[in-house]
Every structure is written in C-alpha cells, then in structure tokens.
Amino acid sequence: DAGVTQSPTHLIKTRGQQVTLRCSPKSGHDTVSWYQQALGQGPQFIFQYYEEEERQRGNFPDRFSGHQFPNYSSELNVNALLLGDSALYLCASSLAVDNLRGYTFGSGTRLTVV
C-alpha cells in the first residue's frame, strides 16, 4: 500500500519563475494538507484541501495556490518565486479534515530558488 507520494523530489528554479508540486495521497485518504519547512524550522501550514476545495489556509501570500483533483491528488503552485521560498514542501494526507492523528506525510519536495 503506497503512502503519500510527492513529485518531484528535488527542484531548482530561478527567482520570479513559477513552480508546481504534486502530491498523491495515501490510498483511502481524502484530505490533503501542504506544509513548508524552511531550514532549521518546523513545518508551517500552508493550506488544506477537501472535496476539491481549499478548506483552511495558513499565513501565506496569494502567490501560493493549490488544487485538488477528483482522485484526491493535489498540486501546490507558487508564483513569482522568491529566494525565501526555498524550503522542503511536505504534503500530508488524512481521512477527514480533523483527523490529525491520522496524518501521513510524504517525503517532501526540496525546492531551491536561485
């Protein structure tokens, strides 16, 4: 049974560009949350998707947007990349919005902005 799958694993982008990160949730999960983990910091909540809608959002600018597809997979888009966007981006899936104990994290996408 595959867990949470994220792609790509590593990515290098230039400042000002746009990036799309992808996440396939664990089988049976319907909720996807995205977190940003900067170097030396803990993961920080970006937003959560359930039933193809953004349900909750953290303190991130509108440059960060997402989407959830009917098969529950999700994308995170970041526009106008800044150097400060360099981080590990983690996707977590769960069954139901408030099932925090049931969160399963992927291994993340390491984004480097140069």
Next chain:
Amino acid sequence: DQQVKQNSPSLSVQEGRISILNCDYTNSMFDYFLWYKKYPAEGPTFLISISSIKDKNEDGRFTVFLNKSAKHLSLHIVPSQPGDSAVYFCAASGRGSQGNLIFGKGTKLSVKP
C-alpha cells in the same frame, strides 16, 4: 511569534538511558498535542499524541506528559535505542490554529551505542 517552542536544538543520550524531549506552548486554545519523528530524506512520522483532558499517554517505550498549567509537555523514551536517533517535532492543534498543526522547530536526538 512562536506558539510551540522546543528550546533544545539537540540532545545526546547513551543507549539504554532515558531521553526526555521538552516542548512549551503559549496558546491556551490548543487542546491536542502530537509528537513526530523525522529521519533525513523522509517525511515526519506520527509517534504519539495526547489530548488536553489527559496528563499522560503511554505507548511502549514512549510516554508523553502534559502539564496544562505550565503549558508544557515532554516526551520520554525509555530505554533509548540507536534507532531512535532522529529529529523530534512537537505539534499542537485546537481552536486558534485553524484545526491544523503548529510545529516546534524540532530537537535532534542522538542515541550513542
């Protein structure tokens, strides 16, 4: 302003001894707390959790203690094993966190044989 604080960036413990990882929080609206373990190049893995209605939860070698009046929780690992070497994150949730997790910065635990 950090709502969840792990003030020790690192901890080194001898195999077989007890590891105690600490976490403090500032938001009294938090009502659920979790500990995650993270190995390099992997995502965080759920370890143990505790609800604010309890003061202790135990699962094998792992015990979490919650002191609500002090807004403090700790994770005890007994006995510590070399495979426990990882970064441990404390996380909290509840009203005031939009129902999602607020993480501390993590503590890197090294268990020496």
